[in-house]
Amino acid sequence: MKALIMHVDMDAFFAAVEELANPALKGKALAVAGPGERTIVTTASYKARAFGVRTGMTVPQAKNLCRDLIVLKADYRKYAHASGLVMRTLESFTPMINVLSIDEAFLDISDLTAGFGEPRDLGRKSKQEVLSKTGLTCSVGIATGRLLAKLASTLEKPDGLTVIREEDACSILKGLPVGRLCGIGPATAEKLGQMGIRTCGELGSYPLEPLERRFGKLGKDLSRMGRGLDPAGNPILGGRTEKSLSISHSVTFPRDLTGKESMKQVLLTLSEMVGRRIRRHNGTAGRISVTWRLGDFSTFTRQKTLNAQVFLTKDIYHHSLSIFEGIELTGPVRLLGITLSGLCFEGSGSFLLEEDLKRNRLQETLDSVNDRYGEFSLAFGGTIGDLRSQKVISPSWRAKGIRNSY
DNA sequence: TCTGGGGTCCTAGGACCC
DNA sequence: TCTGGGGTCCTAGGACCC
Numbered sequence: 470m471k472a473l474i475m476h477v478d479m480d481a482f483f484a485a486v487e488e489l490a491n492p493a494l495k496g497k498a499l500a501v502a503g504p505g506e507r508t509i510v511t512t513a514s515y516k517a518r519a520f521g522v523r524t525g526m527t528v529p530q531a532k533n534l535c536r537d538l539i540v541l542k543a544d545y546r547k548y549a550h551a552s553g554l555v556m557r558t559l560e561s562f563t564p565m566i567n568v569l570s571i572d573e574a575f576l577d578i579s580d581l582t583a584g585f586g587e588p589r590d591l592g593r594k595s596k597q598e599v600l601s602k603t604g605l606t607c608s609v610g611i612a613t614g615r616l617l618a619k620l621a622s623t624l625e626k627p628d629g630l631t632v633i634r635e636e637d638a639c640s641i642l643k644g645l646p647v648g649r650l651c652g653i654g655p656a657t658a659e660k661l662g663q664m665g666i667r668t669c670g671e672l673g674s675y676p677l678e679p680l681e682r683r684f685g686k687l688g689k690d691l692s693r694m695g696r697g698l699d700p701a702g703n704p705i706l707g708g709r710t711e712k713s714l715s716i717s718h719s720v721t722f723p724r725d726l727t728g729k730e731s732m733k734q735v736l737l738t739l740s741e742m743v744g745r746r747i748r749r750h751n752g753t754a755g756r757i758s759v760t761w762r763l764g765d766f767s768t769f770t771r772q773k774t775l776n777a778q779v780f781l782t783k784d785i786y787h788h789s790l791s792i793f794e795g796i797e798l799t800g801p802v803r804l805l806g807i808t809l810s811g812l813c814f815e816g817s818g819s820f821l822l823e824e825d826l827k828r829n830r831l832q833e834t835l836d837s838v839n840d841r842y843g844e845f846s847l848a849f850g851g852t853i854g855d856l857r858s859q860k861v862i863s864p865s866w867r868a869k870g871i872r873n874s875y
Numbered sequence: 876t877c878t879g880g881g882g883t884c885c886t887a888g889g890a891c892c893c
Numbered sequence: 894t895c896t897g898g899g900g901t902c903c904t905a906g907g908a909c910c911c
Contacts, residue, residue: 503879511879511911524911529876543879570882570911654909686885687908717881756903766878770905806880 480627482572719806740786753778755811762804
């Protein structure tokens with residue numbers, strides 16, 4: 470028997486949570502924007518969407534379309550809390566759940582429909598439960614695979630419920646633009662277009678060989694996707710918890726910066742931010758990358774594989790700085806970021822050198838004070854407290870793997 | 876007052892080793 | 894007096910996702 474998958478996608482999640490927290494906002498044209506001054510709309514309420522406001526627009530662009538638009542700064546703590554309620558509610562249906570992001574999850578409901586009758590009844594029941602437990606609406610898609618379930622959840626948004634039966638998949642895909650499938654973005658859609666492929670129907674019936682020649686490994690997946698099948702090797706639902714592969718922080722400056730000196734202060738702050746996160750999870754990093762973006766949006770990275778795993782702010786800063794000093798900046802800098810990778814979560818190990826022991830104790834003291842009184846209450850000289858408002862979603866919100874706690 | 880921030884996966888070239 | 898070939902690690906960049 471084929472697996473039956475349900476995809477649950479919250480409707481205008483951040484905006485809906487804000488409306489719930491402040492009923493005066495209910496039904497208003499609302500946009501939630503990122504941190505900082507040069508920011509974009511991350512979520513628009515449906516009222517705002519009616520004016521043409523979309524995710525990814527700059528705030529001025531959005532306001533141009535909708536004079537009365539209310540713009541709120543994202544408050545991830547609020548969203549994480551609401552998300553926890555949503556996911557726990559879904560988990561009460563089945564442990565076979567794969568949390569895809571803060572507002573989305575897949576459920577394997579293959580063995581579940583017996584108790585709920587038709588798949589549609591189960592979809593309806595889960596929507597009711599989410600609404601009654603959280604006050605939030607979601608859109609649900611049910612199909613024989615993740616690709617189609619995810620597509621289905623978009624077909625009747627908001628507050629939708631769509632079941633794609635196996636026998637109907639072909640007719641739905643026939644005229645559907647390839648870009649509607651999760652995994653086919655603008656670049657791939659453009660390349661497919663050059664081959665004369667515009668719809669999923671055309672993609673599914675296209676000979677495999679030229680697709681593989683053009684796209685390599687992706688070619689086989691594309692062919693499957695055109696026929697409504699999941700890409701090969703898609704992760705299995707309900708697997709073990711996976712750890713992050715990387716931890717990063719970046720900032721876009723209010724105005725492009727030119728002086729390398731001022732950017733070093735930012736590097737130190739970013740080192741502290743990624744360092745605190747990796748220490749909180751008892752991890753270490755074996756690789757450090759520095760990312761910078763120029764005013765023209767060209768983006769570069771330089772990375773360094775380390776001889777030893779690191780987790781202390783001072784060490785992260787030291788290595789980032791050595792990368793940064795080797796960089797020749799060819800213009801004003803818009804964004805600066807640090808990524809830790811080559812992660813290991815088996816603990817920070819023992820401290821063989823007295824010096825390391827002392828530095829680690831100092832770090833633990835700083836971390837515990839910051840834990841109690843808030844980020845950057847205490848920090849090495851030079852960190853910039855202004856970044857402190859830029860809280861992030863905890864790593865358990867990764868777009869991959871199975872959540873185990875909130 | 877064009878274009879956030881945090882992620883994953885894939886490719887491709889070079890170094891290096893056997 | 895010719896330029897094998899596989900495997901692995903490292904690096905930089907691109908595509909895509911929410």
